[in-house]
Amino acid sequence: MKIVFFGAGNMASAIFTGMIEKGTVKAEDIYITSKSNRVAAMEFKESLGVNVSYDDAELCKDADYIVLASKPQNFTDVAERIRPYLEKKTKLISVMAGIHIATIQEEAGMENAVARIMPNTNAMVQYSVNGIAFSDDFDNKDELIELMASFGKNVVVGEEGMDNITAATGSGPAFLYYIYEQYAKSLEELGFSKEDAEKLTRNLVIGTGKTLSERPESFEQLRTDITSKAGTTEAGLDTLSEFKLQEMISKTLGSARDRSKKLSER
Ligand SMILES: NC(=O)C1=CN([C@@H]2O[C@H](COP(=O)(O)OP(=O)(O)OC[C@H]3O[C@@H](n4cnc5c(N)ncnc54)[C@H](OP(=O)(O)O)[C@@H]3O)[C@@H](O)[C@H]2O)C=CC1
Numbered sequence: 522m523k524i525v526f527f528g529a530g531n532m533a534s535a536i537f538t539g540m541i542e543k544g545t546v547k548a549e550d551i552y553i554t555s556k557s558n559r560v561a562a563m564e565f566k567e568s569l570g571v572n573v574s575y576d577d578a579e580l581c582k583d584a585d586y587i588v589l590a591s592k593p594q595n596f597t598d599v600a601e602r603i604r605p606y607l608e609k610k611t612k613l614i615s616v617m618a619g620i621h622i623a624t625i626q627e628e629a630g631m632e633n634a635v636a637r638i639m640p641n642t643n644a645m646v647q648y649s650v651n652g653i654a655f656s657d658d659f660d661n662k663d664e665l666i667e668l669m670a671s672f673g674k675n676v677v678v679g680e681e682g683m684d685n686i687t688a689a690t691g692s693g694p695a696f697l698y699y700i701y702e703q704y705a706k707s708l709e710e711l712g713f714s715k716e717d718a719e720k721l722t723r724n725l726v727i728g729t730g731k732t733l734s735e736r737p738e739s740f741e742q743l744r745t746d747i748t749s750k751a752g753t754t755e756a757g758l759d760t761l762s763e764f765k766l767q768e769m770i771s772k773t774l775g776s777a778r779d780r781s782k783k784l785s786e787r
């Protein structure tokens with residue numbers, strides 16, 4: 522197996538770190554390249570044992586998968602690097618938001634099989650949610666699905682579902698982090714030090730996540746379990762429900778989805 526990452530940034534490193542830590546792919550089977558930040562790439566070679574190369578012919582030779590992990594706006598440059606050396610058997614796996622399969626095939630200049638995947642940075646701790654869309658000619662889908670299962674839960678959404686999943690779970694962690702940031706600021710307002718506010722919020726979120734991973738009850742049930750009659754939670758929730766939280770979240774996701782659509786207008 523040879524998996525080559527064009528791009529070694531946040532998302533690519535979350536994926537290859539997840540794969541290596543889980544043991545699904547050996548570090549020696551992973552090749553990474555970047556645009557100009559050789560220091561960061563070499564750090565991954567040192568810490569994980571992956572191969573680093575800037576020789577495009579060597580990178581593309583005999584590759585089973587090439588993962589397109591640059592920003593969407595850098596894809597044209599990446600395609601230029603790959604096009605002269607791309608072999609027909611190599612499957613292209615794109616993590617780029619909003620770039621359609623047809624565009625990838627056109628810019629690659631060859632009709633290679635393509636899968637679009639939309640993971641999130643929780644891949645680093647093997648807890649990503651991965652949307653997947655395959656081109657019609659993509660064979661042995663199970664191999665890719667299995668590889669991706671090493672860093673998260675897979676949902677095959679088809680290309681029409683990619684904009685939605687990009688908003689919901691690709692960008693999703695950032696929306697949640699933003700909420701946690703506000704939570705920590707509010708704890709500071711209550712009088713906690715900045716350090717304690719961060720620590721309390723972080724542990725609250727970790728503990729809640731762990732509970733969710735272990736208990737099958739609905740969100741509503743788990744909330745109800747905490748809410749004593751005429752107690753503190755009820756008082757807080759009464760105030761919280763005065764705000765249009767769901768509308769805020771829907772609008773946030775709508776903007777992210779629309780940007781994903783816009784990115785595809787190339
Ligand atoms: N971050 C996230 O949470 C998620 C991101 N994505 C998608 O992943 C992609 C990457 O995002 P992210 O990892 O955050 O971005 P980063 O900026 O962290 O990484 C981008 C990487 O692409 C490299 N690159 C740029 N141009 C080229 C080139 N011509 N040849 C080879 N490598 C190149 C950069 O190299 P250098 O450092 O040298 O410039 C860098 O390693 C995006 O398309 C995004 O839509 C998808 C899901 C979630």
Ligand SMILES: O=C(O)[C@@H]1CCC=N1
Nearest residue numbers: 618687688691692693
């Ligand atoms: O912000 C972005 O465009 C990428 C896609 C999903 C998460 N990060």
